[in-house]
Amino acid sequence: MTDHRSFPLWWLALAAALIPLLTIHITFAVSVLEGHVELCIPYWDSCTSISRTGRYGTSYFIFKGTMLPAALLGILFWWLNSRWLRQLGIHSRGVAWIPWLGLIASLSLAAYTLALGHAGDGFNLIRRTGVVLYFSLTFICELLVSGALAKHPQWVRTGRKLMNLCLLTLGVGILSVIIDGFAPDFHDTKDDAFEWVLAALINIHALWLALLWRKNRFRARLWTG
Numbered sequence: 001m002t003d004h005r006s007f008p009l010w011w012l013a014l015a016a017a018l019i020p021l022l023t024i025h026i027t028f029a030v031s032v033l034e035g036h037v038e039l040c041i042p043y044w045d046s047c048t049s050i051s052r053t054g055r056y057g058t059s060y061f062i063f064k065g066t067m068l069p070a071a072l073l074g075i076l077f078w079w080l081n082s083r084w085l086r087q088l089g090i091h092s093r094g095v096a097w098i099p100w101l102g103l104i105a106s107l108s109l110a111a112y113t114l115a116l117g118h119a120g121d122g123f124n125l126i127r128r129t130g131v132v133l134y135f136s137l138t139f140i141c142e143l144l145v146s147g148a149l150a151k152h153p154q155w156v157r158t159g160r161k162l163m164n165l166c167l168l169t170l171g172v173g174i175l176s177v178i179i180d181g182f183a184p185d186f187h188d189t190k191d192d193a194f195e196w197v198l199a200a201l202i203n204i205h206a207l208w209l210a211l212l213w214r215k216n217r218f219r220a221r222l223w224t225g
Contacts, residue, residue: 078102
């Protein structure tokens with residue numbers, strides 16, 4: 001006799017979205033309490049980078065202990081997104097790229113996390129490369145998912161809303177580049193704030209996808225027998 005059991009997957013997407021977002025705020029709070037970072041509103045004051053919040057003291061261990069599992073969850077999250085879209089009947093070429101781009105993005109996050117807190121040109125290069133690849137490839141994955149949903153008859157409105165969120169994220173990135181080109185001194189004072197805003201927008205998109213998985217009752221099935 002074969003037993004068909006299924007369990008919801010939205011909680012996995014929720015974890016993939018919330019763990020990075022909560023981590024950077026927890027490490028910021030701990031760093032403030034331990035005196036490594038000044039108390040401020042990083043989204044506006046640009047008083048500290050995300051990296052600095054997880055570089056010293058207790059935050060160092062919190063950051064690594066949560067971001068490395070988050071990177072593993074990210075690999076699974078993007079693979080399941082491609083499965084979910086195929087389940088909805090979407091089989092475009094872009095969908096096929098999602099798990100691979102998500103894999104590189106997640107591995108980049110892991111490399112960045114491992115290199116954080118270590119001095120040297122090699123570690124600096126790993127951190128810079130890791131954070132750029134993570135942000136850019138994660139954004140591309142979110143853009144591909146949003147575009148695929150926007151072309152589906154039953155998900156057009158939702159897909160367009162997600163696309164608008166992607167456009168907002170892209171707009172923040174472009175604004176950062178423009179300011180850097182025309183007012184580099186001012187950009188240097190606000191560069192960290194742009195990083196915080198981009199991180200928040202990227203994780204908000206992932207959180208939105210988690211809610212869509214729940215709404216769609218996206219589940220995994222296990223066969224035992």
